[in-house]
Amino acid sequence: MDELFQSQSFIGYVYPNETVMPWGVLIVIYPYLTGLVAGAFTVSSLYQVFGIKRLRPVAHFALLTSLCLMIFVPTPLLLHLGHPERALNAVLTPHTTSAMAMFGFAAGFYILLLLVETWFVFRPYIVQQAQSRQGPLGLFYRALTLGSYDLSEKAMRHDRGWIFMLAIIGIPGAHGLHGYVGFVFGSLKSREWWSSDLMPPIFLFSAIISGTALLIVLYVLSCWLRRKPVDLSCLKAMAYSLWGFLMFTLLLEGVELASLVYRGREGIDMIMNYISGPAFLPFIVLQLGIGATVPIVILSFVFWRGTTGRALATAILVSAALVMLEVLMMRWNVVIGGQEISKTGKGLLTYALEIFSKEGIVGASCVLAAPFILLLFVVRLFPPWEDASSEAH
Amino acid sequence: MDRIDEDKPLDRRAVIGFLAKAGVGAAAFLCGGAGVANAVLEPAPAGSAAPGGSGPVPGYDWTKHRWGFGVDATRCIGCLRCAVACKQENNVAFDPHHFRTWVERYAYVDGSDKPLIDSQADPANIAAAGRPDNYRFDNRYAEVKVDKAFFVPKLCNHCTRPACVQVCPTGATYKSVDGAVLIDHDYCIGCRYCIQACPYGARFFNEERQVTDKCTWCYHRITKAMMPACVEVCPASARIFGDLNNPHSAISEFIHENRVEVLRPETGNGPNVFYVGIDKEVN
Numbered sequence: 124m125d126e127l128f129q130s131q132s133f134i135g136y137v138y139p140n141e142t143v144m145p146w147g148v149l150i151v152i153y154p155y156l157t158g159l160v161a162g163a164f165t166v167s168s169l170y171q172v173f174g175i176k177r178l179r180p181v182a183h184f185a186l187l188t189s190l191c192l193m194i195f196v197p198t199p200l201l202l203h204l205g206h207p208e209r210a211l212n213a214v215l216t217p218h219t220t221s222a223m224a225m226f227g228f229a230a231g232f233y234i235l236l237l238l239v240e241t242w243f244v245f246r247p248y249i250v251q252q253a254q255s256r257q258g259p260l261g262l263f264y265r266a267l268t269l270g271s272y273d274l275s276e277k278a279m280r281h282d283r284g285w286i287f288m289l290a291i292i293g294i295p296g297a298h299g300l301h302g303y304v305g306f307v308f309g310s311l312k313s314r315e316w317w318s319s320d321l322m323p324p325i326f327l328f329s330a331i332i333s334g335t336a337l338l339i340v341l342y343v344l345s346c347w348l349r350r351k352p353v354d355l356s357c358l359k360a361m362a363y364s365l366w367g368f369l370m371f372t373l374l375l376e377g378v379e380l381a382s383l384v385y386r387g388r389e390g391i392d393m394i395m396n397y398i399s400g401p402a403f404l405p406f407i408v409l410q411l412g413i414g415a416t417v418p419i420v421i422l423s424f425v426f427w428r429g430t431t432g433r434a435l436a437t438a439i440l441v442s443a444a445l446v447m448l449e450v451l452m453m454r455w456n457v458v459i460g461g462q463e464i465s466k467t468g469k470g471l472l473t474y475a476l477e478i479f480s481k482e483g484i485v486g487a488s489c490v491l492a493a494p495f496i497l498l499l500f501v502v503r504l505f506p507p508w509e510d511a512s513s514e515a516h
Numbered sequence: 517m518d519r520i521d522e523d524k525p526l527d528r529r530a531v532i533g534f535l536a537k538a539g540v541g542a543a544a545f546l547c548g549g550a551g552v553a554n555a556v557l558e559p560a561p562a563g564s565a566a567p568g569g570s571g572p573v574p575g576y577d578w579t580k581h582r583w584g585f586g587v588d589a590t591r592c593i594g595c596l597r598c599a600v601a602c603k604q605e606n607n608v609a610f611d612p613h614h615f616r617t618w619v620e621r622y623a624y625v626d627g628s629d630k631p632l633i634d635s636q637a638d639p640a641n642i643a644a645a646g647r648p649d650n651y652r653f654d655n656r657y658a659e660v661k662v663d664k665a666f667f668v669p670k671l672c673n674h675c676t677r678p679a680c681v682q683v684c685p686t687g688a689t690y691k692s693v694d695g696a697v698l699i700d701h702d703y704c705i706g707c708r709y710c711i712q713a714c715p716y717g718a719r720f721f722n723e724e725r726q727v728t729d730k731c732t733w734c735y736h737r738i739t740k741a742m743m744p745a746c747v748e749v750c751p752a753s754a755r756i757f758g759d760l761n762n763p764h765s766a767i768s769e770f771i772h773e774n775r776v777e778v779l780r781p782e783t784g785n786g787p788n789v790f791y792v793g794i795d796k797e798v799n
Binding site: 145146212220223462468 | 612613614615618620633634635636637670679681682683684685686687688703704705706707708709711712713714715716717718719720721725726727783784799
């Protein structure tokens with residue numbers, strides 16, 4: 124049996140069955156991907172619904188990013204299941220009291236919504252390509268038109284109405300999906316580290332910052348790759364949004380930690396040992412320090428100084444990369460951290476990260492990279508950049 | 517042990533079927549078998565094993581029973597026969613990471629107000645056992661002054677409002693009418709959410725079958741009028757099992773005659789394993 128599972132070392136007293144951790148790094152990746160979806164969609168909605176015109180250069184790219192990520196959201200869950208072939212049981216015969224059972228419906232609905240909204244957004248481009256291209260690609264675009272070639276002003280007005288409505292439905296859809304992920308953890312009373320009413324809003328706000336940060340990184344990288352100038356006005360708008368939501372996130376995380384410590388319920392001594400010991404680097408240093416406080420300081424500084432040009436772009440890029448680290452560490456500290464503190468409240472376990480196994484770091488990295496590889500292809504099929512397809516938008 | 521019992525239930529099932537067909541009713545069989553060994557439960561109400569009975573076991577009517585479990589920690593001697601019998605009976609891997617039942621040892625040494633706690637899964641105890649198919653507590657406290665020490669057997673609490681059942685996305689784990697919390701291994705998707713939800717650490721992942729596993733109170737035995745394996749082998753009568761519907765059952769009398777308590781009542785799960793003789797540090 125030894126080769127079938129990985130047991131964890133421990134100190135103090137832990138229940139015997141706890142020495143095999145139920146959830147590994149794949150379950151860290153899952154809420155990370157979901158969060159990126161919600162965050163990227165938020166940026167798209169800020170333009171589509173709230174009319175923030177400065178975000179126009181990334182609005183369509185944000186939608187494509189959200190779609191590519193969402194397609195891969197179920198992957199880590201399916202890889203993690205003991206019987207992935209039975210996964211549909213949760214949808215065909217859902218257990219209505221289970222937070223997890225609703226995932227299939229929420230995810231299915233949201234993927235559908237993203238597909239429809241993306242189709243409406245890119246319909247003019249699809250029609251244009253369908254009419255001008257030959258060969259397999261022409262066939263591909265003609266199939267995608269679904270027989271609708273009407274690009275008249277009336278038809279476009281109709282499309283814009285649909286896009287607006289779908290974006291409005293998508294906001295509670297994306298955020299509900301991610302708030303629910305927080306609920307999956309926060310509603311469990313078995314672990315003091317998870318059992319918190321603040322868990323859904325913390326997941327939600329961290330989702331928004333991770334998606335915004337991802338778009339900043341991808342936008343700047345894509346500008347470099349395409350050898351196009353970075354639209355500083357757009358970048359700064361995203362940075363303002365990142366700064367504001369990051370403040371909220373850090374505040375919520377601080378309040379959550381403070382209430383955990385202040386309540387001081389059973390097992391708090393072990394939790395304090397955990398925070399000051401094994402969790403000090405991933406939680407205090409990487410998540411709260413380097414991942415959250417440092418970008419707030421950097422962004423505050425460049426906004427205050429009125430920095431512009433390449434220095435501003437670099438500062439925002441670095442801050443965004445740090446925020447992405449913050450959110451990844453937050454997912455890690457919730458999922459792995461929660462399991463490293465024993466349910467007995469009298470012991471700590473150490474998660475041993477595997478490399479090549481089913482729940483190993485290599486597999487998890489591939490799952491994390493997959494949506495971006497898909498995105499590379501998708502942006503070629505549906506160029507989201509103003510300069511590349513200005514005639515289409 | 518599971519080999520012995522693998523034969524027995526088959527025989528009994530055949531006998532029950534025969535008796536049912538003959539119109540005698542299986543209750544007579546249950547009553548008749550009550551005195552044979554301590555492995556047999558107290559007489560069940562007539563018709564409890566009537567043909568066509570409800571539940572997952574043919575011929576067993578789960579509406580007629582309400583099972584409960586008692587632990588008299590003052591009687592436990594930490595021999596761990598229960599842990600071994602459970603693994604044999606239920607084909608649980610003989611390693612220190614998968615247990616349907618286990619025993620915890622609490623020792624207050626040298627005036628300390630905090631106990632030192634270990635179980636048979638502790639690496640030192642595993643080393644002391646010396647064999648993969650056996651368990652024992654080592655003699656680590658031989659040289660120190662022990663103020664107070666005791667053993668506490670643990671198992672699934674088969675809660676009235678089980679958190680594990682609440683979170684299961686497919687309903688593969690469910691609360692049966694007779695009180696046992698069971699898992700349909702052919703329907704479980706192996707998401708392990710129930711393992712996370714259980715505050716008692718009673719569930720584990722069965723890597724061989726890729727599903728969640730836990731104590732069923734030996735459901736395959738109790739539905740055939742036998743005691744759970746751990747209860748049967750306990751030489752100190754520290755484990756008590758029976759039907760709460762029967763006021764004269766061992767468990768009913770245990771609860772009636774003692775001031776019992778449950779583990780982690782604050783969770784609201786409503787555990788159905790009742791303890792006597794545990795300490796403030798036990799949870």
